[in-house]
Amino acid sequence: MSASASGPRAVDHLVLPTAGLDLARQRLTELGFTVASDARHPFGTENACVYLADKTYLEPLAVADAGECAAAAKAGNMFVARDQAFRFRRGAEGFSGIALASNDAEEDDRAFREAGLSGGPMLTFSRPVKMPDGASLTASFLLAFAADLRSPDFTFFTCERKNPLPADRSALEAHRNGASGLSELLFSEPGPADFRDFLTSIVSGKPVDGGEGALSVEAANVRLTVLDPEAMEECLGLRTSTHSRGLRGQAVVFRTRDLDAAHRVLSASAVAFTARHNRLIVPPAPGQGAVFVFEDMS
Known part of the structure; x- marks a missing residue:
C-alpha cells in the first residue's frame, strides 16, 4: 500500500x-x-x-x-x-x-x-x-x-x-508529570531494515534514515523507531531482554512540558529512573510493561 x-x-x-x-x-x-x-x-x-x-x-x-x-x-x-x-x-x-x-x-x-x-x-x-x-x-x-x-x-x-x-x-488530560503527548515509540529487532516495507505500508509514512542498526517511520503524529539491541542500549542506557526476531514494543517516549515536574513526581514516589540526554528513563515495572521515557520539549 x-x-x-x-x-x-x-x-x-x-x-x-x-x-x-x-x-x-x-x-x-x-x-x-x-x-x-x-x-x-x-x-x-x-x-x-x-x-x-x-x-x-x-x-x-x-x-x-x-x-x-x-x-x-x-x-x-x-x-x-x-x-x-x-x-x-x-x-x-x-x-x-x-x-x-x-x-x-x-x-x-x-x-x-x-x-x-x-x-x-x-x-x-x-x-x-x-x-x-x-x-x-x-x-x-x-x-x-x-x-x-x-x-x-x-x-x-x-x-x-x-x-x-x-x-x-481536559480533566483527564492533565498529568502531574507534565506529559502532554507521545513523541516516539521504540521497538527492538536484530534487523530493523527487514521491517521497512511492512511499517511504511501500515503507517503510510516515509522511512527516515536512523543510522546503523536503526529504522524510523514517521506517522502523522509520532515517530516509530526500530533499533537493534546495540542501538537500543545506546539510546536508553538499558539492555533489553530479547535478541530474537520480530518487532517487540520496548519503550514509549512522552512529550513533557516540565521535566522538573516529572523529576519531582518520580522522586516523591521513589520510582527508579535515569536522567540521560534531557530525558528521564523509567525501566519497566509491574503495571508498566514498557520503558517510559519523559522527554523535555521546552
Whole structure:
C-alpha cells in the first residue's frame, strides 16, 4: 500500500497488557498520570486509560473474565486472540499493540487484504464510558487488523470511532508529570531494515534514515523507531531482554512540558529512573510493561 492522499496515518492509542487494573492504576499514578475509570469490554477484557492532550492515549489492558476471552478468541475476535497470544509468549505485562486512527476501517481492511497484510476479521463493539463529571456514555469502535507473520508479538490495527466521545477530556488530560503527548515509540529487532516495507505500508509514512542498526517511520503524529539491541542500549542506557526476531514494543517516549515536574513526581514516589540526554528513563515495572521515557520539549 502506498501513502494515502491525506498523508501518513496518526497513532490513536497504545495497547499495554497488564496483570490487573489495580496494579496498573497504582503504578501509573505513581508515575504522575491521571487514570480514567475502569471500563469493561463485551468480550472479557477491561481497561483503565490514560488520555493525553495530543488526543492519543494509553490502554492498560487486563483480563476480566478468562472464560469470556477464550470464547471470544475462539469465535474469531482478533483483539482478544492476539492479547492471549502475547500473554502466552511474553507474560502478562508489556507493550503489545498500536491502534492507528481511521475514518474508514472497512476500507483499511480491504487494503490490508489486498496487500497480503490482513491480521484477521474486523471487529465492531461498543462499551460504556464514565466521564469525570459522572456522566455515562457509550463508545463504539470498528477495528481492522494488520499483521506480519514474522512478528507474532506485536499487533497493528486501525480504529474507527462510530460514536465519538466528547472532545473535551481536559480533566483527564492533565498529568502531574507534565506529559502532554507521545513523541516516539521504540521497538527492538536484530534487523530493523527487514521491517521497512511492512511499517511504511501500515503507517503510510516515509522511512527516515536512523543510522546503523536503526529504522524510523514517521506517522502523522509520532515517530516509530526500530533499533537493534546495540542501538537500543545506546539510546536508553538499558539492555533489553530479547535478541530474537520480530518487532517487540520496548519503550514509549512522552512529550513533557516540565521535566522538573516529572523529576519531582518520580522522586516523591521513589520510582527508579535515569536522567540521560534531557530525558528521564523509567525501566519497566509491574503495571508498566514498557520503558517510559519523559522527554523535555521546552
